[in-house]
Amino acid sequence: MSNIKLHYLYRDGSNYKNWSEAVFSNADDLPADVITSVLRDAFLEDGLFIAHQVRIPEVFLAAEDQLTFDDHCFHEFESVEATCDAPNDACRRSIRQFMEEVAREAKRGWRAFNPQDRLLPRGR
Amino acid sequence: MNSRPKTPTVQNQLAALFDSQKLKCEAQAVTEAQNKPDFIFPGSAEYHDPRFDTSLLIMLGAKSTLKERWRQILTEAEKIPRKHLCTLELAISKKQTDEIAKHAVQLVIPEPFQATYTAEQKQQLWTVSAFVEFVRGRQRWLAGGPFKPFFVLSGDFHAPQWCIMVLYGDSKTSSCKISAHEARPAKCNLARQDRETG
Numbered sequence: 001m002s003n004i005k006l007h008y009l010y011r012d013g014s015n016y017k018n019w020s021e022a023v024f025s026n027a028d029d030l031p032a033d034v035i036t037s038v039l040r041d042a043f044l045e046d047g048l049f050i051a052h053q054v055r056i057p058e059v060f061l062a063a064e065d066q067l068t069f070d071d072h073c074f075h076e077f078e079s080v081e082a083t084c085d086a087p088n089d090a091c092r093r094s095i096r097q098f099m100e101e102v103a104r105e106a107k108r109g110w111r112a113f114n115p116q117d118r119l120l121p122r123g124r
Numbered sequence: 125m126n127s128r129p130k131t132p133t134v135q136n137q138l139a140a141l142f143d144s145q146k147l148k149c150e151a152q153a154v155t156e157a158q159n160k161p162d163f164i165f166p167g168s169a170e171y172h173d174p175r176f177d178t179s180l181l182i183m184l185g186a187k188s189t190l191k192e193r194w195r196q197i198l199t200e201a202e203k204i205p206r207k208h209l210c211t212l213e214l215a216i217s218k219k220q221t222d223e224i225a226k227h228a229v230q231l232v233i234p235e236p237f238q239a240t241y242t243a244e245q246k247q248q249l250w251t252v253s254a255f256v257e258f259v260r261g262r263q264r265w266l267a268g269g270p271f272k273p274f275f276v277l278s279g280d281f282h283a284p285q286w287c288i289m290v291l292y293g294d295s296k297t298s299s300c301k302i303s304a305h306e307a308r309p310a311k312c313n314l315a316r317q318d319r320e321t322g
Contacts, residue, residue, distance in 0.1 A: 014188040015135050
């Protein structure tokens, strides 16, 4: 049985990128094209989503004072693929559970925020 | 801050250009350690082929602005020591263009944008057309096309020596070094020879 690797990234307004991936178990043996279709339907145009809403690590380029005008709050879906890599999702979800969570959050609405509020330490 | 990212138009527009020019390239191909440069020419299969001549690989970053994040491209393709970076950035300081050149990055800037740079800086810049011709030349050679030498000047105008790489349709790369004061006339002569033999 293969697991599913989700490839996603943060891309700022100038096209600088930071890539990441998360591996989910796939006991149901869902095919990658079905997963891709479901996720793309749930994400915004261009595959944009809010990473913390679906509990995967944020990979912003900026840290604290280095925020630029090009920075924003969205991450971007890239692809999924079958993999033999061990699952590494911190919430120990299967890909089906992750898809359900993405669909649920999409229904609730992707909540944009100012990354400055999130990245800068409180009180500054 | 932007509330919503825009479609990465620089990368998309360059992809459309390379496609229209029938240049073989791959966007966001994986190189090492999950790095994914914006463009690799000819592609990831050649990049990872240990038999492929690495001097024929080209990497291009496509970024609207430079900021301090341009250094990101330095680690995106270990096999390609000299990177190319296309940007729409206007009039950056000479200190920054020198810093970029020092890291073996060739800036590629659309010709109209180059008007915002000093004459001295412009000597270090390539236009998008020049880059396309550079890639086309290498890919023509790779495709085993007709005998047509083409010439690539590498290095920067402030270096004591320039390196000329000469690629032929039926042989491997040869190179020689020439001094900086020879570089400009050599470039003109080579360009003329290129046209005549083409």
